Amino acid sequence: MTEASVNLNNGGSMHEGTETVLEPTTTAHPLTPVFTRVVRVRRETKDTWTIWIERPDVYPGHRPGQFNMLYVPGVGEVPISIASSQRESAARIAHTIRRVGPVTSALVALRKGDYVGIRGPYGSHWPxxxxxxxxxxxxxxxxxxxxxxxxxxxxxxxxxxxxxxxxxxxxxxxxxxxxxxxxxxxxxxxxxxxxxxxxxxxxxxxxxxxxxxxxxxxxxxxxxxxxxxxxxxxxxxxxxxxxxxxxxxxxxxxxxxLERNLQCAVGFCGHCQLGPKFICADGPVFPYDVIEPYFLVKQL
Ligand SMILES: Cc1cc2nc3c(=O)[nH]c(=O)nc-3n(C[C@H](O)[C@H](O)[C@H](O)COP(=O)(O)OP(=O)(O)OC[C@H]3O[C@@H](n4cnc5c(N)ncnc54)[C@H](O)[C@@H]3O)c2cc1C
Structure with missing residues (x-):
């Protein structure tokens, strides 16, 4: 196992120890996205769209509750939960995105055939x-x-x-x-x-x-x-x-x-730290008994 895959090995389960561990998309550098095409866009509500993208060859697959980092060149990169199950389609991945600021506005402006950067999947999952x-x-x-x-x-x-x-x-x-x-x-x-x-x-x-x-x-x-x-x-x-x-x-x-300001997604930068936990590496899905002391503290 490479150093990168050791550090990035958070795609597996912390709650279901016997399941296969998934490794995030591997590129030359662990923080470099791969580019893939948008295959479908559907408006859900006045400020929210679902965007389906082609599954990149290097994408290892995901579990319910995990998220990807989506990147629009020149604008930025944000964490977005995966809204589709692999049991529906192995060829494409859905993300449902609410437009709140620069990156989400750029993401929901993408159209069929446009390219978007992706790295992931990251995080724990619903068991x-x-x-x-x-x-x-x-x-x-x-x-x-x-x-x-x-x-x-x-x-x-x-x-x-x-x-x-x-x-x-x-x-x-x-x-x-x-x-x-x-x-x-x-x-x-x-x-x-x-x-x-x-x-x-x-x-x-x-x-x-x-x-x-x-x-x-x-x-x-x-x-x-x-x-x-x-x-x-x-x-x-x-x-x-x-x-x-x-x-x-x-x-x-x-x-x-749980959601927090999350930037690297691989447990390095500390932006998403919640007490001793990192939302990106230990979460975002937590059993309540594990997260209770921090969950009850507002704005932590
Ligand atoms: C693990 C994880 C999973 C996520 N999954 C999704 C998802 O599936 N779909 C999705 O749309 N977003 C999701 N988010 C939130 C998303 O990452 C942010 O909305 C995004 O980073 C905002 O970037 P921006 O550049 O568009 O706006 P920014 O400039 O970063 O923020 C614009 C304004 O919106 C506020 N804001 C930021 N995030 C939110 C939010 N979640 N709700 C309301 N206001 C917010 C900011 O405080 C600021 O005032 C997730 C976040 C995490 C940590």
Whole structure:
């Protein structure tokens, strides 16, 4: 194993020790992206797009919950979660991107045939493989559905091995709901509890209104055998975790995905440090019992 691959060997599992370890894309230098083409762009909401790119030859594959560094020459590079599962397509990779600043604006302006730089995948993943035999509760807020989407796709493929399966999804308004066609398709799966809510309804919205945690009483699950995956704004994750723990879900079976200012993605620069943890190398997906002391400190 090369020095670079030792340092970069964070594509594997810290939660599922027996699984194959994936190594990030290898180029001449570990921080150099490889270039690949955009194959499809779809607008999701007023400020969010999903972009599919061709899988580069050197890309080793990814797991649900991992992220890539996407690079637009002359603009910059940012971490973006992987929004597709390899079980859907081995040839292309999806990222769902909200336009907030210079790099994300340049990314969502890309069109079919344009080139984009990619390095990755990085980080820990949702332990989908450990969900067999458990009830599974997935809770997503806003853009947090993007990193959870590949986990949901894989959980649905594992459906027969799971107990109860629920996805609770909340967005600010009906216009902010991602993947609306897919949500409608998932609704048709008979033994999948999919509940959607918005913070503010509109005249045409006849669904649930309220924060996502208000959906929890509406699903059936056995807390002691539940594994939960949660991603969204930190305040939403705090309330969701608190609610699940109060119902008896064990803290080591609750997983959250954290976001911080993240630059190198390989555990060197320290920008994404959270206490003794690096979001890029130890996370972004953490079991709650591991991250609890830092998770509760605001702005850390
Ligand atoms: C592990 C990880 C996974 C991520 N996955 C995704 C993803 O799947 N899709 C996605 O769109 N973004 C994702 N992000 C966030 C994304 O990396 C940032 O939005 C991006 O770095 C902003 O770069 P910029 O140059 O466009 O804007 P900047 O100039 O860096 O920021 C512009 C403004 O937006 C604010 N801002 C930065 N990040 C966010 C944010 N996440 N939400 C709201 N405001 C923000 C900044 O504070 C600043 O005020 C992820 C971040 C991490 C750490």
């Amino acid at each position: 989908v493989g450990s969900a067999a035999g458990h009830d599974v509760v997935v809770i997503a807020g806003g853009l947090g559905l993007a990193p959870l989407r590949p986990a949901v796709v894989e959980l649905l493929k594992l459906r027969r091995k799971l107990g109860a399966l629920a996805l609770l999804y909340g967005a600010r308004t009906p216009e902010d709901l991602l993947y609306q066609r897919e949500l409608a398709k998932w609704r048709q799966v008979l033994d999948f509890q999919l509940l959607v809510t918005v913070d503010r309804g509109t005249r045409d919205w006849h669904g649930h209104v309220g924060v996502v945690t208000t959906l929890i009483p509406g699903i059936s699950f056995d807390p002691s055998r539940t594994i939960a995956f949660i991603c969204g704004p930190e305040i939403m994750m705090r309330f969701a975790v608190r609610e699940l723990l109060s119902r008896g879900v064990p803290p080591n079976q609750v997983y959250v995905s």
